[in-house]
Amino acid sequence: MTTRELSFSRAINEAIDLCMAKDPAVYVMGLGVPDPKGVFGSTLGLQQKYGSTRVLDMPTSENGMTGVAIGSALVGMRPIMTHQRIDFALLAVEQIVNQAANWHYMFSGQMCVPLVIRMIIGRGWGQGPQHSQSLQAWFAHVPGLKVVMPSTPYDAKGLLIASIEDNNPVIFMEHRWLYSIVDEVPEGVYHVPLGKARIARNGNDVTIAATSYMTLEALRAGEMLAADGIGAEVIDIRTLRPLDDALILESVRKTGHLIVADTGWKTAGFGAEVVARIAEEALTDLKSPPRRVGLPDCPTPTTPALSNHYYPRAIHIANAARRVLGLSVDETALHMATSVPLDVPDLTFTGPF
Amino acid sequence: MEAETLKGLYYEMLRIRTVEERIAELYPEQEIRCPTHLCVGQEAVSVGVCASLSRDDYVLSNHRSHGHYLAKGGDLKAMMAELYGKVTGCSKGKGGSMHLVDLPVGFLGATPIVGSTIAIAVGTAFGSVMKGEQRVTVIFFGDGATEEGVFHESINFAALKKLPVVFVCENNLYSVYSPLSVRQPEGREVFWLAKGHGVESYQGDGNDVVEVYRLAEQAIGKARQGEGPTFLEFKTYRWREHCGPYYDNDLGYRTESEFQEWKERCPIERLQERLLKEGVLCNQDIEDMMRSMEVEMEEAVAFAKESPFPEERLLLEEICDS
Numbered sequence: 063m064t065t066r067e068l069s070f071s072r073a074i075n076e077a078i079d080l081c082m083a084k085d086p087a088v089y090v091m092g093l094g095v096p097d098p099k100g101v102f103g104s105t106l107g108l109q110q111k112y113g114s115t116r117v118l119d120m121p122t123s124e125n126g127m128t129g130v131a132i133g134s135a136l137v138g139m140r141p142i143m144t145h146q147r148i149d150f151a152l153l154a155v156e157q158i159v160n161q162a163a164n165w166h167y168m169f170s171g172q173m174c175v176p177l178v179i180r181m182i183i184g185r186g187w188g189q190g191p192q193h194s195q196s197l198q199a200w201f202a203h204v205p206g207l208k209v210v211m212p213s214t215p216y217d218a219k220g221l222l223i224a225s226i227e228d229n230n231p232v233i234f235m236e237h238r239w240l241y242s243i244v245d246e247v248p249e250g251v252y253h254v255p256l257g258k259a260r261i262a263r264n265g266n267d268v269t270i271a272a273t274s275y276m277t278l279e280a281l282r283a284g285e286m287l288a289a290d291g292i293g294a295e296v297i298d299i300r301t302l303r304p305l306d307d308a309l310i311l312e313s314v315r316k317t318g319h320l321i322v323a324d325t326g327w328k329t330a331g332f333g334a335e336v337v338a339r340i341a342e343e344a345l346t347d348l349k350s351p352p353r354r355v356g357l358p359d360c361p362t363p364t365t366p367a368l369s370n371h372y373y374p375r376a377i378h379i380a381n382a383a384r385r386v387l388g389l390s391v392d393e394t395a396l397h398m399a400t401s402v403p404l405d406v407p408d409l410t411f412t413g414p415f
Numbered sequence: 416m417e418a419e420t421l422k423g424l425y426y427e428m429l430r431i432r433t434v435e436e437r438i439a440e441l442y443p444e445q446e447i448r449c450p451t452h453l454c455v456g457q458e459a460v461s462v463g464v465c466a467s468l469s470r471d472d473y474v475l476s477n478h479r480s481h482g483h484y485l486a487k488g489g490d491l492k493a494m495m496a497e498l499y500g501k502v503t504g505c506s507k508g509k510g511g512s513m514h515l516v517d518l519p520v521g522f523l524g525a526t527p528i529v530g531s532t533i534a535i536a537v538g539t540a541f542g543s544v545m546k547g548e549q550r551v552t553v554i555f556f557g558d559g560a561t562e563e564g565v566f567h568e569s570i571n572f573a574a575l576k577k578l579p580v581v582f583v584c585e586n587n588l589y590s591v592y593s594p595l596s597v598r599q600p601e602g603r604e605v606f607w608l609a610k611g612h613g614v615e616s617y618q619g620d621g622n623d624v625v626e627v628y629r630l631a632e633q634a635i636g637k638a639r640q641g642e643g644p645t646f647l648e649f650k651t652y653r654w655r656e657h658c659g660p661y662y663d664n665d666l667g668y669r670t671e672s673e674f675q676e677w678k679e680r681c682p683i684e685r686l687q688e689r690l691l692k693e694g695v696l697c698n699q700d701i702e703d704m705m706r707s708m709e710v711e712m713e714e715a716v717a718f719a720k721e722s723p724f725p726e727e728r729l730l731l732e733e734i735c736d737s
């Protein structure tokens with residue numbers, strides 16, 4: 063299959079387009095889906111191509127419309143719902159958790175809910191407390207849901223196609239700061255299976271398991287550590303539920319050290335689940351206590367003066383790795399000026415959303 | 416109305432009454448081990464509405480769903496086995512009374528979070544339209560559900576897309592122990608809420624099965640013609656306690672005299688009086704009906720009691736579709 067460079071947002075757009083072309087049951091709904099900006103480019107052109115019956119804007123009724131999506135899924139449709147922020151989706155937690163997640167089990171397997179709910183994790187440009195929460199730990203806690211967090215355009219497209227074709231409710235979380243990263247993405251339909259993590263970088267000295275945007279930071283940390291002769295093995299978790307703990311266990315058995323870098327708060331965050339599983343299964347293979355890198359226990363502040371101290375970066379992950387390896391940590395690096403302001407993903411981003 | 420239709424309505428209501436009263440008798444045996452919300456006194460709404468539905472039409476419901484389930488043609492044995500937590504139950508025991516289902520007859524599911532299935536029902540109607548079908552979806556809920564945000568979100572969307580949904584509100588005046596007066600402003604009728612959303616709405620006597628039938632037939636026909644949703648509010652009364660088999664008027668949240676007033680308007684007695692008077696039925700007919708219903712119920716109970724429980728392995732099965 064030929065590949066070409068494609069951005070994360072275009073890769074998502076392409077996945078939806080291909081699935082809609084393939085299967086008339088697939089339809090898309092969300093606030094702003096047919097907008098001129100097309101949800102940061104991810105839904106651009108879809109309504110023009112497939113019409114407003116299959117690509118629809120919706121009333122500002124997240125909970126009710128999730129129920130509508132569920133009902134349509136029960137009778138054979140395959141809806142893709144989009145929320146421009148996870149924070150908006152919180153209005154729909156009742157339908158997602160009480161109804162969608164339980165429906166297959168509580169009626170003993172007689173019906174499915176083939177629903178994909180895309181949720182975008184906000185960050186930067188002063189998003190603040192209600193436009194930047196990263197709540198994968200909540201959804202990963204619930205039996206009946208699948209939770210997917212791609213970190214590359216290649217995976218975004220393949221995992222989204224697989225999620226749309228999955229007969230279960232899938233929470234598909236996309237990080238806002240991944241939207242303009244570019245990758246070699248094949249044309250046409252391909253699948254990346256749910257439930258499988260990916261080794262993003264091979265190494266023998268320390269395992270760094272990461273979710274979503276933190277995979278990129280973990281890779282940067284890997285390069286920093288390599289400069290000091292430390293080989294980090296970076297694992298992109300990709301699917302949080304069901305978790306591919308086998309791959310992480312295999313890596314930890316090799317390296318003996320584990321860092322988990324997650325985009326959410328550290329306390330009761332997803333990193334805690336990974337550490338717990340490794341501790342349960344491979345305690346004697348660990349040469350140091352596992353460490354989690356996550357957000358501090360406070361809501362997201364808006365001013366960059368504070369948010370600059372809120373989000374852990376590659377240097378924090380690299381320092382965590384040095385600590386578990388018993389090596390000295392370079393504190394001065396934390397305070398070095400950066401060429402790109404810390405509240406944007408790159409210089410192409412000029413705000414506001 | 417034709418005699419056959421009236422007889423049919425009477426039969427269905429009497430059958431639901433027979434089932435529910437027998438469950439009330441059995442419940443203290445403590446073999447039905449799940450919250451059970453009986454619909455004694457409210458039978459006319461289920462029966463009057465479902466009489467105009469075909470097998471292919473969809474019904475969704477809430478925690479008080481036995482009447483809706485049976486009126487739609489749900490299997491009695493599967494329902495009783497479900498209450499007894501057996502593997503032969505409609506949800507293999509995983510759902511219990513609050514999560515009934517019977518797919519072959521279009522009873523797509525009942526769940527107990529107040530208002531939730533209203534959105535899902537609007538979704539099944541939406542899906543039907545997308546698939547080019549002429550199916551109607553009926554959603555049953557109570558007065559309390561009209562206070563939930565999801566009710567308003569759902570009816571707004573149904574109005575926007577002119578969906579083939581009939582919203583049926585059984586206003587039995589109480590939400591557990593809370594009267595309507597502490598939940599909604601006085602002088603406002605429940606069906607006005609739907610009118611406010613731009614949906615054609617009617618109010619009727621929920622204890623007059625003929626009135627229910629008439630209003631529902633009209634609404635269902637309108638939906639089937641693609642002319643959009645209708646909201647029907649039926650005032651009725653729950654005889655027994657909110658959850659469980661007993662009477663609980665002694666608790667004092669409602670008066671004995673209010674209860675007696677409603678009991679005198681029993682939907683089954685009222686129709687029975689009319690049918691006897693018009694010679695459509697005689698006392699022997701009624702006795703024969705009751706006998707056959709009692710036998711049917713005994714067979715269903717025996718089936719439930721004799722059925723096996725689900726095996727332990729079912730605990731971790733059917734969580735996700737593979």
